[in-house]
Amino acid sequence: AIPVGILGTGKYVPERVLTNQQLEQMVDTNDEWIVTRTGIKERRLAASEEATSDLAYKAAQQAIVNAGLTVEDIELIIVATITPDMLFPSTACIVQEKLGATCPAFDLSAACSGFIYSLATANGLIQSGLYKNALVIGAETLSRITDYTDRNTCILFGDGAGAVVIGEVPAGRGFQSFVLGADGKGGELLKVAGGGSRKPATVETVTNREHSIYMAGNEVFKFAVRIMGSAAEEAIEKAGLSKKDIDLLVPHQANIRIIQSALNRLELTEDKALINIDQYGNMSAASIPVALAEAVEQGRVKEGDALCLVGFGGGLTWGSTVLKW
Ligand code: ACO
Numbered sequence: 001a002i003p004v005g006i007l008g009t010g011k012y013v014p015e016r017v018l019t020n021q022q023l024e025q026m027v028d029t030n031d032e033w034i035v036t037r038t039g040i041k042e043r044r045l046a047a048s049e050e051a052t053s054d055l056a057y058k059a060a061q062q063a064i065v066n067a068g069l070t071v072e073d074i075e076l077i078i079v080a081t082i083t084p085d086m087l088f089p090s091t092a093c094i095v096q097e098k099l100g101a102t103c104p105a106f107d108l109s110a111a112c113s114g115f116i117y118s119l120a121t122a123n124g125l126i127q128s129g130l131y132k133n134a135l136v137i138g139a140e141t142l143s144r145i146t147d148y149t150d151r152n153t154c155i156l157f158g159d160g161a162g163a164v165v166i167g168e169v170p171a172g173r174g175f176q177s178f179v180l181g182a183d184g185k186g187g188e189l190l191k192v193a194g195g196g197s198r199k200p201a202t203v204e205t206v207t208n209r210e211h212s213i214y215m216a217g218n219e220v221f222k223f224a225v226r227i228m229g230s231a232a233e234e235a236i237e238k239a240g241l242s243k244k245d246i247d248l249l250v251p252h253q254a255n256i257r258i259i260q261s262a263l264n265r266l267e268l269t270e271d272k273a274l275i276n277i278d279q280y281g282n283m284s285a286a287s288i289p290v291a292l293a294e295a296v297e298q299g300r301v302k303e304g305d306a307l308c309l310v311g312f313g314g315g316l317t318w319g320s321t322v323l324k325w
Pocket of ligand 1 (some may be wrong): 028030034062114152155166190218219312314
């Protein structure tokens with residue numbers, strides 16, 4: 001198969017910061033609780049005129065430049081998101097138009113695992129010879145589906161976008177393995193119930209706050225602790241590596257305690273993980289590509305390094321990949 005890897009990374013986060021201190025004014029919570037239970041200190045919120053495609057567009061531009069390519073070179077666009085600009089057209093088509101690209105474009109829905117699912121999809125399409133490269137974006141404006149009267153969820157989420165361009169790389173480098181998983185039985189644990197065909201928007205769905213995220217936090221937490229370590233382990237094994245070979249773990253940023261438990265299971269120290277949850281909270285599909293872009297910016301990845309990317313989320317879903325930089 002054609003070796004496929006990351007050619008360039010990009011990210012964009014909105015300027016507006018929402019701190020724990022500001023949340024103290026909004027719901028019955030406090031900075032100390034949020035920091036010790038989640039690791040989050042602040043998160044970014046999109047401006048009122050900014051939608052998911054606006055964040056995605058900026059991250060994408062950076063990824064294309066960093067890949068040494070131009071928009072004309074891009075052959076496929078996938079946007080992973082649970083907060084599309086609208087039900088349709090897809091956010092990927094909106095981004096395509098903003099970029100001035102002409103290639104096929106589609107959205108992929110796998111909640112916080114969306115970026116890994118999208119990478120696996122794009123990797124397969126490139127390996128099959130259908131396309132030479134792909135722009136893969138994880139972008140969210142979770143603030144638009146967050147209930148800022150619900151202290152159980154509103155402290156967790158933030159807005160942002162990360163992007164990569166993937167394509168052929170020298171032999172021995174690039175993606176070594178993918179693991180994807182889903183368990184629809186857990187779908188009720190994490191959802192936005194309203195606004196789809198089951199419960200179209202009505203005055204009642206608005207009154208019942210069914211257009212914002214419902215989460216059974218404790219259940220999701222237990223699932224996450226179990227799956228993050230095991231999905232990463234599986235990808236490492238499939239790649240023919242062992243845990244100690246991993247130079248950098250880039251985990252989904254949902255809760256610092258979930259990341260720490262994954263690190264324990266993988267027998268990795270905290271300096272082997274890119275952790276930015278304190279600044280951004282949980283950006284769903286955007287968390288992993290933003291963290292990856294920051295790892296590159298900070299010079300934390302060098303040629304030959306083995307990286308493990310791992311995420312989990314609504315669906316329930318999970319996904320992981322091991323790649324050689
Ligand atoms: N401030 C103060 N107290 C709070 C807050 C808050 N913001 N939120 C909850 N509490 C209270 C609860 O009401 C509860 O009080 P009680 O015991 O009197 O009932 C107490 O704190 C403990 O609540 P728990 O839910 O047990 O707290 P826990 O340690 O589980 O932390 C959290 C909650 C942070 C939500 C955790 O469960 C978690 O991180 N879950 C996973 C979330 C996640 O990973 N989501 C991923 C995917 S998101 C996506 O796909 C879009």
